[in-house]
Amino acid sequence: MSMSRKPLSETSEWTFELIEKYHTQIARIANNFGLDTYPVQLEIITAEQMMDAYASVGMPIGYSHWSFGKEFAKNEKRYKRGQMGLAYEIVINSNPCIAYLMEENSMTMQALVIAHAAYGHNSFFKKNYLFTTWTSADSIIDYLLFAKNYIADCEERYGEEQVEAILDSCHALKNFGVDRYKRPSKLSLQEEQARQRDREAYLQSQVNELWRTIPTKEVLRDEIEEEARFPEEPQENILYFIEKNAPFLEPWQREIIRIVRKISQYFYPQRQTQVMNEGWATFWHYTILNQLYDEGLVTDGFMIEFLQSHTNVIYQPPFDSKYYSGINPYALGFAMMSDIRRICENPTPEDKHWFPEIAGSDWNKTLHFAMQNFKDESFISQYLSPKVIRDLKLFSILDDSREREIAVTSIHDEDGYQYIRQALSEQYNLGSNEPNIQVYHVDRKGDRSLTLRHTQYHRMPLAKNADEVLKHVARLWGFDVRLETLEEDGSVFTAFECNL
Amino acid sequence: MTQIVDRRLNGKNKSAVNRQKFIRRFRNQIKKAVADAVTERSVTDLDKGEKVSIPARDTSEPFFHHGQGGYRESIHPGNKEFRQGDKIARPEDGAGQGQGSQASNTGEGLDEFVFELTREEFLQFFFEDLELPNLVKTKLATIHETKKVRAGHTSEGIPTNINILRSLRGALGRRIALRAPHINSIAEAETELEDLLKRHSETDAVVIALREEINRLKRKVDQIPFIDTFDLRYDNRIDRPKPTTQAVMFCVMDVSGSMGPEEKDMAKRFFMLLYLFLTRTYEKIQVVFISHHTEASEVDEETFFYSRETGGTVVSSALNLMGKIIQERFPTSEWNIYAAQASDGDNWDNDSKDCTQILSEQIMPYMQYYAYIEITEDRHQNLWHEYLTLKSKWSNFAMQRIAGVADIYPVFRKLFEKQSA
Numbered sequence: 001m002s003m004s005r006k007p008l009s010e011t012s013e014w015t016f017e018l019i020e021k022y023h024t025q026i027a028r029i030a031n032n033f034g035l036d037t038y039p040v041q042l043e044i045i046t047a048e049q050m051m052d053a054y055a056s057v058g059m060p061i062g063y064s065h066w067s068f069g070k071e072f073a074k075n076e077k078r079y080k081r082g083q084m085g086l087a088y089e090i091v092i093n094s095n096p097c098i099a100y101l102m103e104e105n106s107m108t109m110q111a112l113v114i115a116h117a118a119y120g121h122n123s124f125f126k127k128n129y130l131f132t133t134w135t136s137a138d139s140i141i142d143y144l145l146f147a148k149n150y151i152a153d154c155e156e157r158y159g160e161e162q163v164e165a166i167l168d169s170c171h172a173l174k175n176f177g178v179d180r181y182k183r184p185s186k187l188s189l190q191e192e193q194a195r196q197r198d199r200e201a202y203l204q205s206q207v208n209e210l211w212r213t214i215p216t217k218e219v220l221r222d223e224i225e226e227e228a229r230f231p232e233e234p235q236e237n238i239l240y241f242i243e244k245n246a247p248f249l250e251p252w253q254r255e256i257i258r259i260v261r262k263i264s265q266y267f268y269p270q271r272q273t274q275v276m277n278e279g280w281a282t283f284w285h286y287t288i289l290n291q292l293y294d295e296g297l298v299t300d301g302f303m304i305e306f307l308q309s310h311t312n313v314i315y316q317p318p319f320d321s322k323y324y325s326g327i328n329p330y331a332l333g334f335a336m337m338s339d340i341r342r343i344c345e346n347p348t349p350e351d352k353h354w355f356p357e358i359a360g361s362d363w364n365k366t367l368h369f370a371m372q373n374f375k376d377e378s379f380i381s382q383y384l385s386p387k388v389i390r391d392l393k394l395f396s397i398l399d400d401s402r403e404r405e406i407a408v409t410s411i412h413d414e415d416g417y418q419y420i421r422q423a424l425s426e427q428y429n430l431g432s433n434e435p436n437i438q439v440y441h442v443d444r445k446g447d448r449s450l451t452l453r454h455t456q457y458h459r460m461p462l463a464k465n466a467d468e469v470l471k472h473v474a475r476l477w478g479f480d481v482r483l484e485t486l487e488e489d490g491s492v493f494t495a496f497e498c499n500l
Numbered sequence: 501m502t503q504i505v506d507r508r509l510n511g512k513n514k515s516a517v518n519r520q521k522f523i524r525r526f527r528n529q530i531k532k533a534v535a536d537a538v539t540e541r542s543v544t545d546l547d548k549g550e551k552v553s554i555p556a557r558d559t560s561e562p563f564f565h566h567g568q569g570g571y572r573e574s575i576h577p578g579n580k581e582f583r584q585g586d587k588i589a590r591p592e593d594g595a596g597q598g599q600g601s602q603a604s605n606t607g608e609g610l611d612e613f614v615f616e617l618t619r620e621e622f623l624q625f626f627f628e629d630l631e632l633p634n635l636v637k638t639k640l641a642t643i644h645e646t647k648k649v650r651a652g653h654t655s656e657g658i659p660t661n662i663n664i665l666r667s668l669r670g671a672l673g674r675r676i677a678l679r680a681p682h683i684n685s686i687a688e689a690e691t692e693l694e695d696l697l698k699r700h701s702e703t704d705a706v707v708i709a710l711r712e713e714i715n716r717l718k719r720k721v722d723q724i725p726f727i728d729t730f731d732l733r734y735d736n737r738i739d740r741p742k743p744t745t746q747a748v749m750f751c752v753m754d755v756s757g758s759m760g761p762e763e764k765d766m767a768k769r770f771f772m773l774l775y776l777f778l779t780r781t782y783e784k785i786q787v788v789f790i791s792h793h794t795e796a797s798e799v800d801e802e803t804f805f806y807s808r809e810t811g812g813t814v815v816s817s818a819l820n821l822m823g824k825i826i827q828e829r830f831p832t833s834e835w836n837i838y839a840a841q842a843s844d845g846d847n848w849d850n851d852s853k854d855c856t857q858i859l860s861e862q863i864m865p866y867m868q869y870y871a872y873i874e875i876t877e878d879r880h881q882n883l884w885h886e887y888l889t890l891k892s893k894w895s896n897f898a899m900q901r902i903a904g905v906a907d908i909y910p911v912f913r914k915l916f917e918k919q920s921a
Binding site for chain 2: 096402416458
């Protein structure tokens with residue numbers, strides 16, 4: 001009966017009415033599949049505005065900084081050369097969820113974006129545990145607005161150059177401005193504004209307290225030795241430590257550090273759920289648009305255009321292709337999400353052996369469970385199936401700088417599945433991808449220098465430009481900064497130093 | 501609840517601020533790139549944007565990350581013939597190890613960061629050294645204005661543009677055309693009525709019916725409107741670029757041994773500026789390049805700026821050639837003639853007097869403007885002293901000694917004064 005329905009539109013032109021119509025249908029289908037979402041706000045924008053959005057990592061409101069201008073220029077160039085389509089991914093975790101529709105897109109592409117961003121990503125943001133525990137979608141827009149105004153205000157009061165210098169330094173450390181294990185306090189615009197003044201006064205008094213005990217030169221040596229370590233425990237959130245403890249920062253500078261680390265914290269879950277998030281959104285745009293087709297609501301032409309775009313998105317170039325730049329999160333994510341459904345609906349004996357709990361279960365429930373309770377690392381370790389490994393022909397390479405050659409440690413065969421699954425999971429572990437650098441010691445009684453400690457992982461050294469980063473740390477800290485490396489055998493050496 | 505918001509109209513240039521910040525930060529690199537671009541460009545080709553590249557390491561935003569080395573395992577797709585335990589020679593650039601994308605992130609690669617300056621931004625940088633006043637900069641940077649000119653009539657428009665004469669003329673024509681068949685029928689019917697009345701009385705049914713018919717036709721004629729929206733005609737006005745005249749620009753340069761690449765570059769900037777100025781005023785511009793040492797010849801731009809000659813200098817040869825070309829190809833009735841001469845001022849002793857004479861008699865009477873720049877840091881040369889006499893006689897003769905690019909502008913001042921007057 002449904003097959004006899006009239007398609008929503010026949011041409012590729014979009015109108016506001018059509019968008020409304022398609023959206024109603026997509027929302028209905030998404031709802032039937034049990035996708036739980038924030039309210040949706042669709043915004044029609046131009047290509048140029050889309051590049052703006054890219055440049056500011058999707059933040060609808062962003063403070064200004066030259067690096068966003070650079071990003072814009074880069075995207076503009078790629079877009080003009082046709083190397084980059086602008087369509088899908090710009091959506092951040094906010095309530096309401098804002099999805100951008102570009103004016104030059106066809107109706108098909110608009111429908112695809114609505115299904116992908118406004119229902120796929122949106123439902124992921126609302127339910128995935130990292131987002132629900134670490135970010136608050138209700139207040140992010142307000143907070144970004146606060147940040148933008150605050151920074152603009154600082155530029156006016158203290159000069160653009162000064163503000164830029166602080167921001168440069170904060171950006172260099174933004175990956176080290178997140179709490180990995182502590183839940184950050186909720187963001188709220190009103191509180192931010194109300195507290196901000198109090199905080200300035202309070203922070204400064206705290207810092208003064210810390211440095212009050214700076215002794216004159218005559219203090220006895222051994223008294224210094226006995227002094228308790230500071231900080232007592234190594235601190236992983238370097239920006240937080242600097243914000244609270246750097247001796248000479250002005251209150252507004254501390255506030256800017258805070259803004260950068262708050263925003264960085266906000267995006268931290270995003271960085272940990274790339275494969276899942278894109279996989280989930282891609283799976284749902286695929287499923288929803290196919291449902292539209294099955295109900296006779298879209299034409300064959302619509303489907304051909306959609307499938308062409310979809311196929312491009314999930315293409316995974318092989319390792320020896322010139323287009324290869326690592327694993328495509330859309331490809332891996334979509335393959336895994338679709339595979340979970342397959343395992344639930346049509347399990348093979350192999351699936352029953354590997355996934356006894358989910359083989360034959362309700363696919364939608366299982367998929368929702370996976371979406372809600374994992375991040376990339378654990379998701380892969382839990383759900384990467386032998387079939388996906390075979391389909392993608394995954395293999396692992398061990399590159400040990402002590403060996404003259406690199407080695408193939410496993411391939412897509414019976415012996416390799418478990419190994420590859422673990423290794424791939426590890427590849428998405430931010431903890432081992434990023435160097436482990438923590439605030440280790442402050443010489444409070446002496447030259448006030450700050451020591452960072454890099455605990456080596458798998459003997460991997462820091463990239464050479466670490467000294468550039470160290471300059472930024474020193475600028476914020478105001479005194480000499482040292483970076484020492486703890487090797488796996490327990491020895492420590494000073495790898496970089498920046499003396500003011 | 502869904503909201504669809506049309507954002508297209510607000511804040512088109514949200515990134516403009518960030519872009520400006522970016523440009524300010526890399527000002528020096530960009531400036532250098534613009535200077536390089538200017539030397540590569542043709543005189544007539546200044547007026548567009550430019551691709552500028554900055555070494556990627558300068559725009560890098562450093563952050564802590566792992567470098568090469570250590571022990572790392574990585575997963576890759578698309579295995580073809582590898583088996584477990586295979587040993588492979590380490591690829592030199594780290595490709596095939598999943599480091600491909602990271603290499604650019606580290607900023608350690610030597611890639612150039614290329615981006616495009618808009619035309620306005622490019623001109624801004626170009627003008628910067630020249631120390632042009634802002635008014636002049638704006639004038640040069642704006643695309644020339646258009647003016648509305650009449651272009652016939654259209655059937656659509658706004659009420660203020662209604663052309664009454666045309667509309668009524670159209671209405672009249674329409675009325676005549678639409679009435680014609682009825683008028684004829686009425687005439688026929690009336691003749692018939694006369695015939696009938698000869699044989700029948702007024703009260704006969706046929707007569708009454710015919711009178712009815714005549715009245716019906718007359719009503720029809722009356723119903724034809726006096727004027728219909730269909731008749732309305734509007735004056736049509738289209739935009740046409742204001743300057744519609746043409747100009748020729750003579751570039752005269754001394755290419756004798758004493759003019760080095762630096763002097764030539766300065767002369768080139770001078771010529772470019774003049775050209776740019778002319779494009780704002782004239783629609784069509786031709787450029788004639790005359791280079792001279794002891795002899796003058798008309799050359800193409802490439803030869804003009806980059807050929808190297810040696811020998812002495814006889815300026816009058818060039819002026820003679822210019823006079824000849826004006827006579828032959830550019831009648832003043834059709835062309836506005838501008839000339840710019842660049843020289844280090846060194847001339848054959850007895851020749852300078854001849855120059856003054858040629859200029860006064862054969863050239864200056866036809867000139868809109870003649871600019872002479874003496875590119876030298878030493879004291880004025882003999883040609884300068886000769887030209888001083890010309891300057892007092894001709895108000896459209898400008899001369900200036902330039903030691904650096906910043907000195908170029910004063911030569912133009914007069915030109916702009918004239919424009920704004």
